[in-house]
Amino acid sequence: MKSYDIIFVGSGAAGVFAAYEFTKLQTKKSILIIDGGNDIYKRSCPITAGKVETCINCKPCNIMQGFGGAGTLSDGKYNITTEFGGDLHRVLGEKKALELMEYVDKAMVSFDKGESKLYETTSTNLKTLCLKNNLHLLDAKVRHFGTDRNQEILKKVYAYTKDSVSYMFNTIAREIDYENGKYLVHTDKGIFTCDNLVLASGRSGSKWMSKIFDRFSIETKSNKVDIGVRVELPGEIFKHLTDEVYEAKIVFKSDKYNDMVRTFCMNPYGNVVAENTGGLITVNGHAYADKNKLSPNTNFALLVSNTFTEPFRDSNEYGESIARLSNMLGGGVLMQRFGDLVKGRRSSERRMRKCFTKPTLQATPGDLSLVIPKRQLDTIIEMIYQLDKIAPGTANEDTLLYGVEVKFYNSQVSIDQNFQTEKKGLYAVGDGSGLTHSLSQASASGVQIARILNDL
Numbered sequence: 103m104k105s106y107d108i109i110f111v112g113s114g115a116a117g118v119f120a121a122y123e124f125t126k127l128q129t130k131k132s133i134l135i136i137d138g139g140n141d142i143y144k145r146s147c148p149i150t151a152g153k154v155e156t157c158i159n160c161k162p163c164n165i166m167q168g169f170g171g172a173g174t175l176s177d178g179k180y181n182i183t184t185e186f187g188g189d190l191h192r193v194l195g196e197k198k199a200l201e202l203m204e205y206v207d208k209a210m211v212s213f214d215k216g217e218s219k220l221y222e223t224t225s226t227n228l229k230t231l232c233l234k235n236n237l238h239l240l241d242a243k244v245r246h247f248g249t250d251r252n253q254e255i256l257k258k259v260y261a262y263t264k265d266s267v268s269y270m271f272n273t274i275a276r277e278i279d280y281e282n283g284k285y286l287v288h289t290d291k292g293i294f295t296c297d298n299l300v301l302a303s304g305r306s307g308s309k310w311m312s313k314i315f316d317r318f319s320i321e322t323k324s325n326k327v328d329i330g331v332r333v334e335l336p337g338e339i340f341k342h343l344t345d346e347v348y349e350a351k352i353v354f355k356s357d358k359y360n361d362m363v364r365t366f367c368m369n370p371y372g373n374v375v376a377e378n379t380g381g382l383i384t385v386n387g388h389a390y391a392d393k394n395k396l397s398p399n400t401n402f403a404l405l406v407s408n409t410f411t412e413p414f415r416d417s418n419e420y421g422e423s424i425a426r427l428s429n430m431l432g433g434g435v436l437m438q439r440f441g442d443l444v445k446g447r448r449s450s451e452r453r454m455r456k457c458f459t460k461p462t463l464q465a466t467p468g469d470l471s472l473v474i475p476k477r478q479l480d481t482i483i484e485m486i487y488q489l490d491k492i493a494p495g496t497a498n499e500d501t502l503l504y505g506v507e508v509k510f511y512n513s514q515v516s517i518d519q520n521f522q523t524e525k526k527g528l529y530a531v532g533d534g535s536g537l538t539h540s541l542s543q544a545s546a547s548g549v550q551i552a553r554i555l556n557d558l
């Protein structure tokens with residue numbers, strides 16, 4: 103049984119940036135980082151590589167798992183803000199949280215060969231334009247690396263850190279025990295022990311983490327899920343917004359239900375993609391930095407927030423049920439023209455042939471009103487008409503809606519300002535803690551836990 107000072111389960115954004123910081127600090131600690139996914143060189147999704155059209159359930163899933171976690175094949179958008187992307191500031195305070203995100207940004211840029219622009223919402227008139235139309239643009243600085251460059255940067259981070267920490271890929275943590283002041287991590291490649299154990303297992307490890315918290319009687323809360331669609335339209339319609347801020351995070355409170363709906367993950371001239379979360383096919387989007395790989399379309403999600411009260415506790419199951427329904431009807435992702443949706447008819451192959459907006463994802467034409475509950479769908483339709491006021495053309499009949507996009511939240515576990523759970527020596531960082539939901543914040547939590555544990 104090999105023993106370490108510290109073990110991390112998960113080499114996602116949080117685990118990787120912890121490794122970065124340990125290396126920077128020239129740590130004397132022995133550190134093992136295990137991950138169920140592939141190393142950075144083997145990470146390629148057969149859909150985005152153009153080998154297959156729909157998800158073939160690779161094990162491990164290269165979109166969600168492996169070095170760099172869910173961020174590696176993502177759009178590589180780093181939002182430096184506490185207005186969205188998590189609540190790191192609740193634990194660390196606003197100033198510290200932002201400082202750490204800036205630190206992560208500097209580190210990423212130092213590994214980047216190209217010139218990645220930092221966009222800022224504060225220096226634009228868009229906020230006023232939004233306010234005049236009852237829309238709220240959230241403040242953020244956004245660094246966009248693009249899927250291709252992001253992966254190249256992460257290869258350099260791996261090379262930089264690999265001699266300071268030990269990595270084990272394709273290694274799944276199954277059980278955790280605690281004996282004589284040591285944590286025992288049971289994996290499919292043997293048992294490893296440590297004094298301090300950091301769970302950094304992200305979204306793909308959320309059920310596993312909940313099991314571990316239950317095992318140690320650590321209380322968790324799960325009451326939120328966001329349901330929505332991915333919108334795709336010609337890039338020109340949003341050009342005045344995306345040229346200025348790259349990603350516009352716009353929030354609207356619907357008239358009918360007073361529900362909050364927001365734009366999320368905007369990809370100018372990007373592609374819509376199918377995403378596999380534990381066998382459920384949902385929709386997402388990304389964009390390349392390489393101008394030769396851009397599409398004519400911009401895509402973004404419209405998400406309606408749902409927070410449930412007692413006695414209902416399993417908000418993620420609610421989201422999964424809706425995704426299952428869409429998978430049942432569409433065999434995967436469903437697609438509908440906005441014009442068809444408001445006229446109460448399904449989109450068909452015949453109607454799609456006449457559609458001026460050419461889809462970047464081969465999805466099944468259908469009827470989203472059979473899948474998404476009325477409350478969320480009405481809110482999405484209201485938001486599309488509202489966005490049409492600041493970006494005319496959004497409510498065109500050929501605007502494409504893909505469903506469903508679901509944003510699951512990990513159960514929130516109670517942690518102190520050192521990310522330590524109620525159990526001494528057991529820590530939770532990144533999205534797995536329920537505290538962060540973004541690359542910047544998850545990475546920042548990784549930097550901070552490395553500083554804390556290095557000083558012990």
Ligand SMILES: Cc1cc2nc3c(=O)[nH]c(=O)nc-3n(C[C@H](O)[C@H](O)[C@H](O)COP(=O)(O)OP(=O)(O)OC[C@H]3O[C@@H](n4cnc5c(N)ncnc54)[C@H](O)[C@@H]3O)c2cc1C
Pocket residue numbers: 111112113114115116117136137138139165166167168169170171172173174175176177178179180181187273274275276302303304305306307308310377386531532533534538539540541542544545
């Ligand atoms: C398609 C996609 C696009 C995205 N785009 C963006 C974006 O542009 N900007 C942004 O801010 N955010 C984006 N996100 C969200 C972002 O990727 C996450 O917020 C971030 O990766 C969280 O980092 P993390 O380290 O907490 O977890 P993750 O990155 O999810 O990493 C967790 C790691 O733990 C491993 N793991 C889990 N369980 C186990 C186990 N039992 N044993 C061993 N290993 C385990 C997994 O294999 C995984 O590699 C995107 C997410 C997706 C899925």
